[in-house]
Amino acid sequence: MVTFAELERVRRRSDVARKSLAGPETPLIMNAWYVAAMGEAVGRSLFSRTLLGRSVVMYRTASGEVVALQNRCGHRSFPLSHGTLDGDTVVCRYHGLRYGANGDCLALSDGSEPRGKMGVHRFVTAERGPLIWIWMGDPKLASATPLPHPEWLGHPDWDFSIGYAEAKGNYVHLHENLLDLSHLTYLHAKSFGTPEYARAPVEMDIKPDDIQVWRNVQCVLPELYAKPLGWVGKRAMRRSGSQLVSPGLHVNTGIFENLELDKQPEPQPMVKVAQLITPETQHTTHYHYALCRNFARGDEAIGKQMLAGMSNAFSEDLYALEQQTLMQTASVEADDFYEFDIPTDRAGLEMRRRFKQWADAERVPGAAKEN
Ligand code: FES
């Protein structure tokens, strides 16, 4: 029986530790690349989305270049996305101010040029493969920070399909979920978590610039992978890894070996999932996931089936995230409540420590840090 005094000691230790960890209330990390949208979502009309707590309007110029502007007219805060696109110029629907692609105000309501410089902010963007990335922090740091776009996403040796969901929770918890392989057997019992998973040891590789978690499991593969591989009912070695790349990206890898075959297929079958995580607000997250595979190439039906299976599994994560968020925000607990950690949380705790340091570093004047 745990005494109240013991509980209180643990709670105090936990409170101190929690202060050094990022959580739902930690300011968002601005100096990082995040996915703004899929390239195909942005065209010759105004498209708006809230990213990192700021409303952004996006479109393409006549030459196809992506433009991302602050979606808030500098005159009286009307959303520019409710206006019109005239050539490459955005016209505010309220009083007709016109903004060029660089965000500068070009004309007032009567068509005259503004006196002095007026405008809205233009965010730095980069389009790679099927994705549009955005940098919403200090623009001077953008060019010095490599885009984390994985080289296999959009590479001709890989097929990909992309899904999207709006997650009702803070992005730190989503990262935490992705570094925690211990939930697969339980939360994903009906999708891709085989019972052997819980018993397999977790290998954590925590370096100053990299966090990875791996698990090797001999099992009958879940249908999601077994069907497209043609390995239904066969014993296989499944290596699963999760890597934190940046505040906007996680990479999951699955490597499969058929233990009933003498000769393995070439190349070794793999899936890679780019988990593209972009805070929308402090408590909601845009979640794109790009599922890439190097087998069953060119088979669209298999691509669709796998994406549907993966979306179903991720909806289980989103369910957990939403429930966790509701519990955190809606309940008033007695003072003796504290969250405790288990050994498989180590990678997630390390991620939260780093995110907290990066978020804090951005708040020290003149000490912005790129991630
Ligand atoms: S609010 Fe946009 S022109 Fe006045």
Ligand SMILES: [Fe+2]
């Ligand atoms: Fe999960």
